[in-house]
Amino acid sequence: MGSDLIGKLLIRRLQGITLVGRVVECEAYDEGDPASHSFRGPTPRNEVMFGPPGHMYVYFTYGMHFCANVVTGRDGHGSAVLLRAVQPLEGLDWMAERRGLSDERLLCAGPGRLTQAFGIARAENGADLVRDGAVFLAKGRPPEAESIGVSARIGVNVGADLPWRFFELGSPFLSRRSMPGRGAGTGAARGSGRRGS
């Protein structure tokens, strides 16, 4: 499922520097899901989503932010997992300079924030995340199953009932603080199986 990404390491090499972050929050998007860019079929913008899994789908939104996804479905199927927050592990100084602030908790706490901190933009769309390159994913220490929370996705209107947001419980690096009144960890109905790679 989408939670398989939690705990993985996002590694970025650029300008002779290595940046590393541990994924602590992500959201799944799939065909048939009205909130997904793939809902209306392939277009020039989302074609990477319909390509083979293990690649990065980057899109520009709200006129100023990039968002990074990991394509998960088999070739021809439009599904991906949005990286919403990572815990910065290496290259914090560089990230802080790009972000214009020094608070570790805010460097990569949000889809637009983490792409800015990692220097991910249009050029990274379609990048192979499996092979060691300018940007890729590596296995980290997997989290305990009971430390993964599930909730509705953030920022979507349609499909808001789907519990397809996964995050590490209690992490101070999430895009939002613990949900008030919401039993974050309580077993929400698992939607479906994702995964590839």
Place this chain on the structure above:
DNA sequence: TGATAGATCGGCT
């Protein structure tokens, strides 16, 4: 061809 809503963020009331 024009209008509008959007997988966001940061600043101000």
Place this chain on the structure above:
DNA sequence: GCCGATCTATCAG
């Protein structure tokens, strides 16, 4: 808690 910034894709006319 609300609003503006500013580009894109999609939908209405």
